[in-house]
Amino acid sequence: MALRARRICVGLVFALIGSSASGAEMKPDAINSAQSPAKALSSEKASPLGIRLQVLLDRAHFSPGEIDGKFGENARKALRAYAEALQLPSGDTVTDELWKRLVADDRPVLADYTITDKDVSGPFLAKLPSRMEDMKDIPKLGFTSAREALAEKFHMSEQLLSVLNPGQRFDRAGDKIIVVDTSGGQDPSAAKAERIEVDKGRQTVRLFDKADALIGFYPATVGSEEKPSPSGTLKVTEVNRNPTYRYNPDYHFRGVHARRPFKIRPGPNNPVGTIWINLSADGYGIHGTPHPGKVSKGESHGCVRLTNWDAERVAERVAKGTQVAFVERTR
Numbered sequence: 351m352a353l354r355a356r357r358i359c360v361g362l363v364f365a366l367i368g369s370s371a372s373g374a375e376m377k378p379d380a381i382n383s384a385q386s387p388a389k390a391l392s393s394e395k396a397s398p399l400g401i402r403l404q405v406l407l408d409r410a411h412f413s414p415g416e417i418d419g420k421f422g423e424n425a426r427k428a429l430r431a432y433a434e435a436l437q438l439p440s441g442d443t444v445t446d447e448l449w450k451r452l453v454a455d456d457r458p459v460l461a462d463y464t465i466t467d468k469d470v471s472g473p474f475l476a477k478l479p480s481r482m483e484d485m486k487d488i489p490k491l492g493f494t495s496a497r498e499a500l501a502e503k504f505h506m507s508e509q510l511l512s513v514l515n516p517g518q519r520f521d522r523a524g525d526k527i528i529v530v531d532t533s534g535g536q537d538p539s540a541a542k543a544e545r546i547e548v549d550k551g552r553q554t555v556r557l558f559d560k561a562d563a564l565i566g567f568y569p570a571t572v573g574s575e576e577k578p579s580p581s582g583t584l585k586v587t588e589v590n591r592n593p594t595y596r597y598n599p600d601y602h603f604r605g606v607h608a609r610r611p612f613k614i615r616p617g618p619n620n621p622v623g624t625i626w627i628n629l630s631a632d633g634y635g636i637h638g639t640p641h642p643g644k645v646s647k648g649e650s651h652g653c654v655r656l657t658n659w660d661a662e663r664v665a666e667r668v669a670k671g672t673q674v675a676f677v678e679r680t681r
Contacts (some may be wrong), residue, residue: 391421431567490619
């Protein structure tokens with residue numbers, strides 16, 4: 351991805367815009383060196399510490415979902431899971447011990463990136479239809495803009511990408527931008543998952559190895575009252591990359607009125623994103639989404655919905671036959 355991590359000039363200042371920062375300013379150097387875990391983190395405003403914390407958790411395979419610089423519920427879930435994996439007291443506070451473990455990875459969390467021809471070549475959708483029926487004739491469910499594509503590439507919200515690059519249109523190859531750097535850390539192929547636990551109450555997915563150690567965590571959207579997820583233990587039957595979505599009228603999804611089956615072609619904005627991990631119950635799977643910012647904050651049609659990048663990580667660590675247990679714990 352042509353990333354080059356570096357210490358970014360202290361004199362370069364970016365103004366956070368909108369509700370994420372209330373006009374406050376953050377220096378890139380402050381993001382790379384944020385060192386105040388005891389300081390209260392906001393769920394409403396992005397902060398240097400919030401960005402660094404989310405990136406470090408993402409690198410450790412304890413995903414905060416979409417990186418937006420805020421200490422929201424998904425970041426809290428990831429922090430609790432990270433503490434659990436280390437057998438440390440769990441809570442909503444970044445303790446000194448947790449911070450010490452996280453910053454053992456002391457690489458900068460921001461990096462330079464040069465926009466490539468591929469990043470801006472598209473084709474891009476003028477608009478992503480809200481109705482499934484309106485997607486069936488689109489040749490590819492691609493991104494709506496280069497900004498959306500770049501944000502997903504680096505696990506970021508579009509707003510944070512714009513905040514770090516004020517005035518940038520993200521539409522010209524050769525331009526240099528600043529992104530968060532989630533690369534490196536544990537090699538996901540080094541530890542395969544022996545089993546997966548999908549928690550319907552907490553809206554999470556956890557991966558465990560043969561020694562029953564927690565090796566990966568991901569916030570998820572798991573079912574709904576109308577279309578609940580299954581119970582008990584299923585198995586992975588296959589992994590499909592860049593899947594074609596097939597709608598069956600027998601599903602009776604809310605808002606879908608088609609009486610005949612139809613297909614929606616592949617793409618990151620396909621209803622199931624870039625990955626479909628099929629499970630041994632008809633119509634159920636673990637998959638991606640065109641709306642990463644809504645993961646764990648909405649409802650699904652019974653399946654397990656992750657960000658595209660998290661679904662891809664899970665896909666790399668499972669195999670045919672991997673057990674997937676659906677549980678429901680209190681929050």
